Amino acid sequence: MTQTVEYDVVVVGAGPVGENVADRAAAAGLSVAVVESELVGGECSYWACMPSKALLRPVIARADARKVPGLRDAVRGPLDAAAVLAHRDAYVSHWKDDGQVRWLDSIGARLYRGHGRLDGTRRVAVTGPDGARHVLTARHAVAVCTGSRAVLPDLPGLAGARPWTSREATAAQHVPGRLVVVGGGVVGSEMATAWQALGSHVTVLVRGGGLLPRMEPFVGEHVADALTDAGADIRTGVAVTAVERPDPTGPVTLVLDDGGRVEADEVLFATGRAPRTDDLGLESVGLEPGSWLSVDDSCLVEGSDWLYAVGDVNHRALLTHQGKYQARIAGAAIGARADGGAPLDTGPWGAHVATADHAAVPQVVFTDPEAAAVGLTLAEAQATGHRVRAIDHDLASVAGSGLYADGYRGRARMVVDLEREILLGVTLVGPAVGELLHSATIAVTAEVPIARLWHAVPAYPTISEVWLRLLETYRG
Incomplete structure (x- = not known):
């Protein structure tokens, strides 16, 4: 009935x-x-935002602590993977x-x-x-x-190879010894960061030229450098042509278009959404x-x-x-x-x-280092016909960055509309920059004039002092 x-x-x-x-x-x-x-x-609560960030939080905290004098020796050991996974499970209410x-x-x-x-x-x-x-x-x-x-590509052998998508990558109950990540976008970059730190040896295969291609080019370079320093293997300009897993419980082999082969215990395809x-x-x-x-x-x-x-x-x-x-x-x-x-x-x-949706979309990528952006990149602004200028600053030269961590590495960029003298976009990469993003989002969304931003005084000594340095560079 x-x-x-x-x-x-x-x-x-x-x-x-x-x-x-x-x-x-x-x-x-x-x-x-x-x-x-x-x-x-929905997806965010159980298989995306929340479980992925629960996996990444101890990774980022340990990375930051290792750069602080007096603390680094206390966090030399590996992460307690079982505790991290248990915390993730609790954070998603055990999928209830x-x-x-x-x-x-x-x-x-x-x-x-x-x-x-x-x-x-x-x-x-x-x-x-x-x-x-x-x-x-x-x-x-x-x-x-x-x-x-998640979308899986149409590849020979993939259907029977039990590949991970974003769901399996955020819900997995074991740490694979070797993990191949196919795709260099947000999901691929975050999951490579998480599982490498949890004990996997990670190989990232990117068909294009680098990680996080929708952000400013320097962002992907910083993230790739950090992943490489952590022990990951990043290969760009390669594509997967076939997948082999004859034994469902055994290793998986990826056949590449350059004739190479990569073997792993699990493979994550982070290659798009439908x-x-x-x-x-x-x-x-x-x-x-x-x-x-x-x-x-x-x-x-x-x-x-x-x-x-x-x-x-x-x-x-x-x-x-x-x-x-x-x-x-x-x-x-x-x-x-x-x-x-x-x-x-x-x-x-x-x-x-x-x-x-058109003018001020903010996003944080929770890699190590973090990446954060709102509004248009320089290339996007130029492509839409704006007369713009990009202002860059080395985040490591800000007093607050040096206090935050030894060897701090990062970069900030603001894209200025030269006709209206407002910000069209802001991009940051470096430890803890995610918490700087909302100030940038307000500046872009409210179309705050550069002349008024000059009077928004950042507290000293904080990483947010980069705003003053960017504005000083713009004003000359």
Whole structure:
């Protein structure tokens, strides 16, 4: 028997993005149903952001401590891998979502466990684990918040080789003796950092020219140098052409396009993401299954007045914090449209538009050293026609850096729009730079004039004094 229930808003996907859409819609006085096929809390909570950072935190803390006089001798030994993995398990609540479910209950949202598919206009059909079927109808909006999944390349032998994706890399219960990481993006760089420090011998294979190619080129150089110093083997300009694992419990061999072969105990493919929209019923509303969903700045799917796509599925910025930002915008827009009162605030940086997706996306990569960036790189700014100047400074020359760690290595860059004299982007690489990023994000988002930034005095002696040095260089 199929039960049909009506709500104001139906949210498909209960990760951080879906939770935030539900929260904002409920705060606007709307009734909300949330559909989830796995764990409430989603990819970020159990297989991405949280477990990866739980693995990386002791790695970074040890690396920093080894550079502090009077402390380095106390941390000469290896990490306690079992303790690190146990802490990771606790941080993801042992892959149980009871706490997240209680939070959904607290905002008044109704949770439906099972697989949800669009079933025509404003309709979502849910098939539960027990086979029970519900049809949820939405008076105002359906929000697709199903995120993305790891993509594996089409390589001979890969299907039977039991490769790791980001999920296995963050949830593994043992430290492989040898780990090959294929891909030099954020996932590849972070997981290479974590598992090398936990005891694996890591080989990184990068098809392109270096690590973290979407950031300023000097960032990947710093991270690659540190990984190499730690014992990792980084090979650039090579591609995997086949994978061999005749014994499912034995080693895996990667065949390379240069004729070489690499053997390891496990292989992680960190080679891209695809939207979780292939079995979502998109065809029932005239959309292509498996596609990224194109949206306007309120996250309303183009051509629709009721269907929203929020977070990774719209391909605007595949970052949890950016998806949550979109969710706050979309939830507010859904509430405003449902109210039918004042028009939406759709000007740049308005309450109902996700302007930051275009102009000020922040990101921290938790490698050793950390990398942090917001806004445009120099190349991106030039490609979009801005007349710009890049101002660089050696982070090691700042007093706070020397106090933070002996042998501190890092670099900072700000990209200045010379016509408006505002910042279009900021990039930093070095220990602890992640905590400097929000000041840069504020400067870029608020379009603070250089002349006013001159009066934002950094405390001495901190690493943030790099702001003063960058501005001094710009002013000459």
